[in-house]
Amino acid sequence: MTVAAQLDRDWQRFTPLKRLSRFAFYLFAVLALVISLRTIDVIPEFLYDAPDQMTDLFKRMWPPDLSYIQPTLQGLIETLHIATLGTIIAIVLAVPIGLLAARNVTPNFALNLFAKFVFVTSRSINSLVWALLFVAVFGPGPLAGTLAIAFRSIGFTGKLFAEAMEEANAGSIEALTAAGASRMSTLLLGYWPQIRPAFWSIALFRWDINIRESAVLGIVGAGGVGVALDTALNLLYWDQVAVVLIAIFVVVVLAEIVVTSVRTRIL
Template sequence: MSKVMEMRTPSGAPGARTVWYVLGAVVVLALFVQAWIVVQARPQDLITGAHGMADIMSRAMPPAFDQFVPNLWPVLETIDLAIFGTVFGVLLAFPLSILAASNLTPALPLYYAARAVIGVTRAVPDLVWALLFVTAVGLGPFPGALALAVHSVGMLGRLFAEVIEDMDMGPVEALTLTGAGRVQVLAHAVVPGVLPSLLGIGLFRFDENLRSSLVLGFVGAGGIGFQLLTAMNLFQYQTVSFLLIATFVLVTCAERGSAYLRKLFL
């Protein structure tokens, strides 16, 4: 019996595991407590401030549906910001992801250079990129589109590189043995093998860019976000509520459209 117990609990493993679970719980609790202190959480303020929130919501009703026609152009700008940012992000991220994939990169320096570019474009938030481009080219939708494109390069480049690194290398090796060139290998082995995954990732990125384009309007990058900021600054809360409804409808339609396209093509 003692031998059986020793085989089932070698070196007191269950007891040691319990100690690690307790230590992990203590660490998580300590992290949460310090976060609570640092962010100066005051739940009681939500109760005392409920009256002000209710007052704003009452003044926002009913929504100003007469603003539908005047805001059609900002809605189109918002959609086009996401389309521009996603398309250019994909076009720029794919060649970078080839260089950043350890199984396909032609040289180690190119691998590290591509990883560095992907890291920088991903690390800097799209809102910061929008501020930089607004300073460079002025107000309007163009700086917002550039910001989404640059930030998408970082996000898509990393995901594309991971997909390429996880792909089946059998077709690549077979074509290489037949003497096919690098371009032929990419066209006939790499792209067909990863295209469905890349399309799915691109559609998900379009959803993210659509949401981001709403926020970029707050720094003068056009779209619904700019109209929303203007209405809030002018205390036009009925217009604000209408724009929020329009935002919800736009995002929901984009999600359903992306899901339909993924089922249709993937």
């Protein structure tokens, strides 16, 4: 065997260039860590009395002011409504845009790009910022919160719907096309059965997220339990803050349980 042939049979997982770039990446990561550690500005005085501050805060929270349960529950019901209605509106808007984004359903680059632009816009603006925007348009209240949740969720749900559609088995679609099915029939009997589990999974997951997100929208006046939280915080009634926080915690856990059990049933 010649030397050249011997060299050809020398197998390594990475090419020298790949090795170099991997090393460069590790070096960069370590450097970044060192530099960031050196620039953390912790004021020592704050750190020293942190334990006292924390115990003080918990002492003020205990015992929770049970008389505050009434406004908290009202706020919570509003929060659930905001989250649910917001999710439904988001899905209604995200499905058609998701169809435009899926490259196999809409083989048009300009339309795909437009849909992706809508998704990025929706996702890159925080729900609190969406809420501020809608409070400015419609005034404070749950309507602004609902729309904020809806617009924030379009990007998330739409992007995932589009991906689910792109993963649908192309063969089944081809078979329906070959049978002379219209576009609508192909969507309803070819794509929909294939993406149905993903669809419900995405919708429930987003509803779960939206319950948490809508709980704080009241801080900018967009309705829900956040209004009760904001009031209590501003008045420094920590025993009332405690009631609201516990209530939110319980609802988030309950939502989690509901979503998990429903999801195992539909999948």
